[in-house]
Every structure is written in C-alpha cells, then in structure tokens.
Amino acid sequence: xxxxxIELLGQKYPTDDWTNITPKIISKLGKNLHVTKNHPLSxxxxxxxxxxxxxxxxxVGNPLFSVYDNLRPIVTTAQNFxxxxxxxxxxxxxxxxxxxxxQETLLRAHTTAHQAELxxxxxxxxxxxxxxxxxxxxxxxxxxxxxxxxxxxxxxTEEVFQNVKDSNKLSIFEHRGVESAxxxxxxxxxxxKIMEHDLKQxxxxxxxxxxxxxxxxxxxxxxxxxxxxxxxxEVFFNNNWLEVxxxxxxxxxILQKAGTVDRIGWxxxxxxxxxxxxxxxxxxxxxxxxxxxxxxxQFITDDVNKAxxxxxxxxxxQCYNDISFWLPQDTPYCSNDFYDLVxxxxxxxxxxxxxxxxxxxxxxxxxSHCYKIVYRHMExxxxxxxxxxxxxxxxxxxxxxxxxxxx
Ligand code: PHE
Numbered sequence: 001x002x003x004x005x006i007e008l009l010g011q012k013y014p015t016d017d018w019t020n021i022t023p024k025i026i027s028k029l030g031k032n033l034h035v036t037k038n039h040p041l042s043x044x045x046x047x048x049x050x051x052x053x054x055x056x057x058x059x060v061g062n063p064l065f066s067v068y069d070n071l072r073p074i075v076t077t078a079q080n081f082x083x084x085x086x087x088x089x090x091x092x093x094x095x096x097x098x099x100x101x102x103q104e105t106l107l108r109a110h111t112t113a114h115q116a117e118l119x120x121x122x123x124x125x126x127x128x129x130x131x132x133x134x135x136x137x138x139x140x141x142x143x144x145x146x147x148x149x150x151x152x153x154x155x156x157t158e159e160v161f162q163n164v165k166d167s168n169k170l171s172i173f174e175h176r177g178v179e180s181a182x183x184x185x186x187x188x189x190x191x192x193k194i195m196e197h198d199l200k201q202x203x204x205x206x207x208x209x210x211x212x213x214x215x216x217x218x219x220x221x222x223x224x225x226x227x228x229x230x231x232x233x234e235v236f237f238n239n240n241w242l243e244v245x246x247x248x249x250x251x252x253x254i255l256q257k258a259g260t261v262d263r264i265g266w267x268x269x270x271x272x273x274x275x276x277x278x279x280x281x282x283x284x285x286x287x288x289x290x291x292x293x294x295x296x297x298q299f300i301t302d303d304v305n306k307a308x309x310x311x312x313x314x315x316x317x318q319c320y321n322d323i324s325f326w327l328p329q330d331t332p333y334c335s336n337d338f339y340d341l342v343x344x345x346x347x348x349x350x351x352x353x354x355x356x357x358x359x360x361x362x363x364x365x366x367x368s369h370c371y372k373i374v375y376r377h378m379e380x381x382x383x384x385x386x387x388x389x390x391x392x393x394x395x396x397x398x399x400x401x402x403x404x405x406x407x
Contacts, residue, residue, distance in 0.1 A: 008074055008101065018095060018103040024344050025099055025107070025133065028145045033288060034129055035069055038300045040276045041147055041288060044210070045069070045129055046304040048149055048270075051206045052127060056153075065151070068114065069129040074101060075108045083116035084226040085251055096334040099133045099144070107133035111150040112226065112269055115250075119265075120258035124154040129272075135336040138353045143285045144343070147272040152250070153198070154265040160191050172264045181221075184228050186252050191264055195249055196229070199266040207235050207244055210275060226251055227267055237278050245270035280310045284378070286348045292379050316377055318351065319387040323395060324370040328403035335369070337402055342373065345393050351376040368407065 005014050006021075009029055033041045049067055056064040080086075081093055091097065092109065099107040108114075111128040118126055128150045136142045161167035172191035179185040183192040200219065207217060216236035224230045227248025234241045247268035255265060273285055280299070282288070287295055287310075298310055327333045335355060342350055350373060357370035373394070375387045395406050 006101065009072060011074075013074070013101045013105055016102045018100045020095060020135075020340075021099045021101060021107065022340055022344050024340075024347065025144060028131070028133075028289075029073065029107075031289075032070070032131070034131065034147045034272060038296065039288075040280055040282065040299045040308075041272050043299065043301075043304045044272050044276045044279065045147075045149065047210060048206060049127060049129075050304070051209050052151065052202070055202055055205060056125060064125045065153075066123060066126045067129065068118065068126060071114055071128065071130060073108050073131050073133065074105060075113045077104050077106060079117065080106060080108055080110070080113040083254065083257070084112060085253060086225045090225065096336045097135050099135065109134050110269060111148040112267070115150065115152055115226070115267065116254055116258050119152065119154070119255060119260055123152075124263070125152070127151050135340065137335075138339050138342070138350060140284045140286075140351065141274070141277070143273070143288075144340075146285070148269055149272060150267065150269045152265060152267045153202075154250075154255070154260065154263040155195065155198075156263055157191075160194050160264065164194075179228070182229060184249065184252055187249070187264060192229075192249055195264055195266050199247055199249075199268070200231075200233075203233055203245060203247060203268060207233060210279060211235060211237065222246055222248070224248055226254060242274070242278065244275070280308050282310045283312065284351070286351075286378060289348065290378055294379070316379075316381050319375040319382055319384055320372060321375065321387060321391045322356070322370060322372050323391070323398075324357075324368060324407040325398065325404040326407060327367045327369060329366065331403050333402060333404070338369075338371070338398060341397055341401060342394055345397055346373070346375070346390050349375050349377050349382065349390065 003015050003017065005012050008026065033039050034045050036042050052065045053063040058064055086092060098109050110132055111130050114128045130147065131145055132148050133145055135144060157172045160172055161170050164170065170190060171188055173186055174188040177185045183189055204217060207215060218234050220232045220234055222230040222232040224246060227250055230246065230248030232246050233244045235244050245268050247266065250265040250267050255263060273288060276282060277285065299308060339353060342353060352374040354372045355369060356372045360367045373391065375382055398404050399406055
C-alpha cells in the first residue's frame with residue numbers, strides 16, 4: 001500500500017511500509033565524494049582507474065575499460081539482488097540491512113547492482129564507481145554510506161586462448177560438465193584457470209600499485225551468489241590481514257540473462273574507504289565527510305600517486321554515556337533501528353555505539369539492552385553538558401519512535 005511520496009535526486013518515489021531511509025541518509029545523496037576534486041576518495045578512485053587503463057589497452061593503445069562513476073544510486077531490488085541471483089530469502093535483502101525507498105526500490109547496497117544492465121548494453125570491460133548504502137553498526141570503520149568500485153571483464157574463446165599454442169580445439173564451454181569447487185558446470189577448466197590467472201594478476205597488480213611492490217598478500221576462498229569460484233584478496237598491512245576485495249568468475253546465468261552467450265567473465269568489488277584509511281593513515285571513517293579545511297587541505301595535490309600521511313588536526317576527548325531500556329514486546333525491534341535513530345540525532349558527534357549488556361527478566365520475560373554511546377566531535381571539544389543534552393534527546397526519541405522503555 002502506498003503512503004505518500006518522497007523526492008530523491010530530482011525524482012519522485014512512492015513510499016510505503018518498507019520505507020526506512022532517514023533524513024540524515026537522504027542528505028548524503030548527490031554528495032559524490034568519489035569525484036570531488038582533491039578528496040582522498042577521489043585520489044584512490046583515480047589510482048584504480050589508472051591501473052586498469054594501464055593494464056588493458058586495445059591495439060592502438062586506448063584503454064579497454066569504460067568508467068561509470070555517476071550512475072544513480074537509487075535502484076530496484078531486481079538490480080541489486082535478482083539480476084545477481086541473490087536468493088529471495090538471502091539475509092542481505094532484509095529491511096534491517098538496507099535503506100529502502102519503498103518495497104521495490106532501495107539505495108544500492110553495492111555497485112554490483114549495475115553489472116547485469118551494463119553487460120546487457122553490450123559492454124565487455126567496465127568499472128562502476130559510486131556511493132553505496134548499508135545499515136550497520138557504528139564505529140571508526142563503519143559508516144552507512146561508503147564508496148565502492150566494481151570491475152567486469154568478459155572474454156570470447158579467442159581472447160581467452162590467444163596466448164595458447166594450437167588452441168583451436170579449446171573451448172570456454174564444456175557440455176555435460178558438473179559444478180565443482182574449481183568451476184561452474186558449463187565452463188571448461190582450462191578457460192576458468194586462464195580467467196582466474198588474468199583476474200588475480202590484475203588485482204595483485206592493483207594492490208601493488210596502491211601499497212607498493214613488496215606487499216605480503218594471500219588469496220582466500222569466498223562465496224558470492226553471483227560468482228563461482230570466488231576469492232578474497234587480503235593484504236598484510238600494519239600487522240593485520242586486511243580484506244581488500246572480493247572477486248570471482250561471473251555466474252554464466254547472469255551473462256545468459258543479459259543476452260551474452262559467447263563469453264566468460266570475471267568480476268570484482270572493493271571498498272574505497274578502507275583503502276584510503278590505510279593509504280593515508282586516516283583513523284576514522286567519519287573524516288571523509290568532514291568539510292573542515294584542516295582535513296581537506298592535507299589532500300590537495302595534482303599527483304594522485306603522491307604519498308600523503310594524514311596528521312590529526314588535534315585529538316579531542318571522548319565522552320561516554322550509557323543508555324538502558326526494555327525492548328518493545330509487541331512491535332519488532334532491531335539494533336540497527338536504534339543505531340539509525342542515534343545517527344539522526346547525534347549525527348557525526350557519535351563515534352561508536354556498543355551493545356554492552358543484554359538480558360531477559362526471569363519473571364516478566366521482558367528483554368533489556370544496554371548500549372554505551374561514545375561521543376566525540378571531529379572538530380571541537382564537546383562539553384559533558386552538550387553530550388547530556390543530546391543523550392536526553394536520544395532517550396526521548398527512542399521512547400517515542402521505537403516503543404522502548406528507558407530504565
Ligand atoms: N558486491 C560484493 C560486495 O559488496 C563484492 C563483489 C563484487 C564480489 C563482484 C564479487 C564480484 O561485497
């Protein structure tokens with residue numbers, strides 16, 4: 001049932017009982033940090049695009065990959081999920097994990113949402129770069145809006161085997177094959193191995209061009225509904241294994257549905273914030289949204305490959321406050337509902353929220369949550385007074401909107 005409408009990026013959409021986008025999230029639409037001059041996310045985007053331009057070129061030296069960095073982030077569930085074979089009951093479709101405009105429209109949860117349509121348009125090599133939206137916890141590495149790069153490369157039989165001698169009997173397809181850990185039923189093992197090699201070489205090259213030739217890395221098996229086999233690339237950075245990207249051989253069913261029957265393809269997806277935080281030593285993901293010249297001016301350069309180390313303008317103190325409440329008994333509740341409410345009211349003053357205690361009262365069977373909210377402003381000292389005021393507003397709004405009872 002329809003319950004009014006909302007205008008987003010100049011277009012009107014009906015709203016319904018699935019609508020859960022908030023004003024705070026709506027205010028991020030159209031910010032396009034990934035193409036903002038001198039923004040650190042824009043530098044990383046440019047480095048990645050340059051790597052693919054350099055790595056793949058046609059016979060006259062022009063880049064093979066086309067770049068799409070201004071596609072609308074408002075997509076259908078068909079684009080975000082169905083076109084990628086995400087099953088109807090998959091957890092990533094949940095209302096608690098995505099920002100829905102209405103039942104069939106959402107803010108894309110990954111740039112992979114555009115893969116099938118671009119393939120159907122006849123593109124064989126492309127990158128998609130843009131803002132993506134996910135409901136999630138709150139800490140220094142999570143923010144409900146972030147930026148991704150997706151890449152796709154499709155190859156014909158001739159292209160796959162172009163460097164193999166006497167390859168005229170080889171095919172990218174195998175009839176009556178079976179699916180195994182190594183390949184999909186329809187593919188020949190030799191074509192998958194060549195594509196895997198090309199994919200991994202391109203992505204290790206990318207990691208090396210960002211982090212340096214001498215990085216330590218490893219490939220880990222992964223699962224995605226839209227690729228098989230699938231892998232994750234991890235890079236050893238600051239004494240930690242850092243997940244850099246996910247990738248794999250595109251499910252042939254996706255290509256078939258997009259009208260491409262003579263090619264095999266690979267795809268990958270990565271997040272820009274995580275890379276930029278490592279590359280520039282940026283300690284908190286909220287900083288990417290800062291308009292403070294103390295942050296932005298540190299990234300002014302015409303050379304995207306320049307090594308830059310962010311120096312904190314100054315470290316302001318944290319303030320803590322706990323909130324405990326009884327969960328509603330008749331209406332649904334999820335922590336992400338509370339996190340969104342805190343973001344609406346506390347904005348970027350909230351650094352982190354932790355669920356520190358949960359229990360069910362033995363007699364009344366009522367469930368209780370206690371959260372610690374860490375407040376810290378990026379650009380000034382917060383007084384306990386100010387924090388208490390915001391905290392009170394959060395308590396009031398939570399009681400009114402989420403049906404909880406403050407203890
Ligand atoms: N879309 C995936 C993610 O957001 C990444 C991915 C893209 C993996 C393409 C495989 C292929 O995690």
